[in-house]
Amino acid sequence: MSAKNEASDLTQILLLTLFLCSAVFGAWGWWIKSEAQEYQSATESEALNFAKLKDLLGSAESREVVEEHRRREESKKKASKTSSIISEIVEDMRNSTAKPEIVASSSDKRENGGLTKHTYSATFGSKPLRDHITFLEKIRTRAPHLGFEKLELSNKNKKSSTTADIWELKLKLISYSGGESTTNSE
Numbered sequence: 001m002s003a004k005n006e007a008s009d010l011t012q013i014l015l016l017t018l019f020l021c022s023a024v025f026g027a028w029g030w031w032i033k034s035e036a037q038e039y040q041s042a043t044e045s046e047a048l049n050f051a052k053l054k055d056l057l058g059s060a061e062s063r064e065v066v067e068e069h070r071r072r073e074e075s076k077k078k079a080s081k082t083s084s085i086i087s088e089i090v091e092d093m094r095n096s097t098a099k100p101e102i103v104a105s106s107s108d109k110r111e112n113g114g115l116t117k118h119t120y121s122a123t124f125g126s127k128p129l130r131d132h133i134t135f136l137e138k139i140r141t142r143a144p145h146l147g148f149e150k151l152e153l154s155n156k157n158k159k160s161s162t163t164a165d166i167w168e169l170k171l172k173l174i175s176y177s178g179g180e181s182t183t184n185s186e
Helices: 002-058 060-078 082-092 129-142
Strands: 102-112 115-128 147-154 166-178
Touching (some): 082 129, 082 166, 115 129
Antiparallel strands (some): 102 115
16 A cells, blocks of 8 residues: 555656646746736837837927038037137138228136136127128127127117118127037137
8 A cells, every 4th residue: 555655646746746846837827917017018118119209200390400400510620719710700801892991899608517618708890780780790600609698789879870770799709618529718
């Protein structure tokens, strides 16, 4: 009888081992299946976000923003001092009727937290409004990295019809350097 008990015990051990193995592998399979569903839903969500981002970046507005940013960065890389840029623009316009005349100018440089703010203030002589607008457009296209912090056009001769279109221009240009790339834009 002892041989029969040993066979019975061996059968019970074998069945118990198979049951425990099936329970472990069943739990592991259930866990993998739930993780696969989470992974699949995350993948679908990322694919949807990618499609939306692709549509957004493909739009005309995004292209304009990227092109404008690229123009500013190229301008910043090639930039010299702000006063030099303005002088070059004035010199380029010397033969036109819109030639601006600098009455007074000043530069300032202030550091703040790793960034340097370069400020250039200037007052220009009295000219017709269209001449000042032409000059401002030249600044915007030639040096897009410069920002207009202050722009003041004033007409002090409103009463006289001969000088009604004569305006004074005061402007304050700013640029920043430091951080990722350094420029010399005082």
